[in-house]
Amino acid sequence: MSRMLVDKDAIRALAEILTDTGLTEIEIAEKESRIRVARSAAPVQAVAAPAPVAAAPVAAPAVAAPAAPAGDHPGAVPSPMVGVAYLSPDPSAPTFVQEGQTVSAGQTIMLIEAMKTFNQIKAPRAGTLTKYLVESGQPVEFGEKLAIIE
Known part of the structure; x- marks a missing residue:
């Protein structure tokens, strides 16, 4: 009968990342071990809002067709x-x-901090x-598009 050892420090570090970034779930895997920490979102309470007051009609401005989402771009970096x-x-x-600068394959374009480690x-x-699709200091999810390289 094998007994699984739990890395409490890793779990605490993952929980801290959840709190710091506002994420609801995080998972790491290394060799044959895997740790997943998840929390449910805070319940939302419904608050009775006052009845809306009718406003005078306003003409809607003309809106151009939205551009294709950057995530669909073939040069998006996940x-x-x-x-x-x-x-x-x-x-x-x-x-x-x-933005607009030429990069070579393998050149560092940003860092992602995970578990107090900076990953190039x-x-x-x-x-x-x-184009950068994220701002410095912004939490990112796995697979989220970070930048576009054409």
Whole structure:
């Protein structure tokens, strides 16, 4: 009969990431062990709102057709993990890559902090980084699109 050892420090670190980022679930896997920490979202209480007051009709402005979502772009770079994205090595430094700048395959374009470790996110291919889809300090999910390289 094998007994599974629980890494309480890893669970606490994952729970801290959930709290810091506002995420509801996080999972890590290493070799044959896997830890998943999840919490349910806070219940939402319904509050009776006052009855709306009728307003004078206003003409709706013309709206252009929305552009294709950036996530559908063939050059979108997905996040390989859950964590917090940083576009520069430290807050006082410039970004690793400016929008519009040419990058080479393997060049660091940002960092993702997960479990107090900074992981380099590298350009999967050479091209031009046309747009960052996240802001520095923003929590990101696994698979979330981070940038577009054309």
